[in-house]
Amino acid sequence: GNSVTQMEGPVTLSEEAFLTINCTYTATGYPSLFWYVQYPGEGLQLLLKATKADDKGSNKGFEATYRKETTSFHLEKGSVQVSDSAVYFCALHPSTQKLVFGQGTRLTINP
Amino acid sequence: GAGVSQSPSNKVTEKGKDVELRCDPISGHTALYWYRQSLGQGLEFLIYFQGNSAPDKSGLPSDRFSAERTGGSVSTLTIQRTQQEDSAVYLCASSPGQGLGTDTQYFGPGTRLTVL
Numbered sequence: 001g002n003s004v005t006q007m008e009g010p011v012t013l014s015e016e017a018f019l020t021i022n023c024t025y026t027a028t029g030y031p032s033l034f035w036y037v038q039y040p041g042e043g044l045q046l047l048l049k050a051t052k053a054d055d056k057g058s059n060k061g062f063e064a065t066y067r068k069e070t071t072s073f074h075l076e077k078g079s080v081q082v083s084d085s086a087v088y089f090c091a092l093h094p095s096t097q098k099l100v101f102g103q104g105t106r107l108t109i110n111p
Numbered sequence: 112g113a114g115v116s117q118s119p120s121n122k123v124t125e126k127g128k129d130v131e132l133r134c135d136p137i138s139g140h141t142a143l144y145w146y147r148q149s150l151g152q153g154l155e156f157l158i159y160f161q162g163n164s165a166p167d168k169s170g171l172p173s174d175r176f177s178a179e180r181t182g183g184s185v186s187t188l189t190i191q192r193t194q195q196e197d198s199a200v201y202l203c204a205s206s207p208g209q210g211l212g213t214d215t216q217y218f219g220p221g222t223r224l225t226v227l
Contacts, residue, residue: 049215099144
């Protein structure tokens with residue numbers, strides 16, 4: 001079946017630190033991969049996506065590369081800010097159209 | 112244009128009562144989804160509507176849950192005889208429905224349901 005495993009949180013970093021949130025998946029076929037972000041008190045927002053192997057999604061300084069050989073889609077940012085504090089969800093979108101989410105990783109950035 | 116809207120934003124009800132949650136998708140989006148976000152279960156798929164096709168109800172947890180989509184637009188999720196374990200944030204999403212697997216789903220702010 002389809003599943004997503006995310007790095008467990010919470011993750012706490014200092015401002016300007018390097019961020020990696022690991023995400024691996026199990027899927028049949030060739031799903032699209034997404035990172036969604038949920039800021040405090042707000043709804044889920046798409047952060048970035050990649051629709052095929054070796055694609056790199058990027059937005060707001062965040063990047064993730066679709067690695068078929070390692071079934072991974074790790075989220076990275078070179079220098080985090082306090083405003084990046086949120087919960088991050090990795091998700092895969094197989095052809096069945098339902099999003100399958102990871103458990104979420106809570107990120108806190110301290111000034 | 113406007114995003115996905117949901118109402119009410121918060122709902123507190125007593126165990127055993129019925130509740131209705133409403134979702135207004137983005138205009139022109141043919142696909143509509145309901146998910147549930149709860150502490151113990153994370154984000155779970157509930158039901159999916161695509162145009163005039165029969166909905167995919169495979170994620171509904173019990174027959175107390177049902178959903179309708181009228182006129183291909185607004186959707187209502189109904190929970191009958193609510194239980195405390197139904198307490199969660201119910202999220203609605205819509206997408207253009209133009210491509211399998213590549214569509215981006217746009218989420219509403221959610222309805223926080225609390226069953227006392």
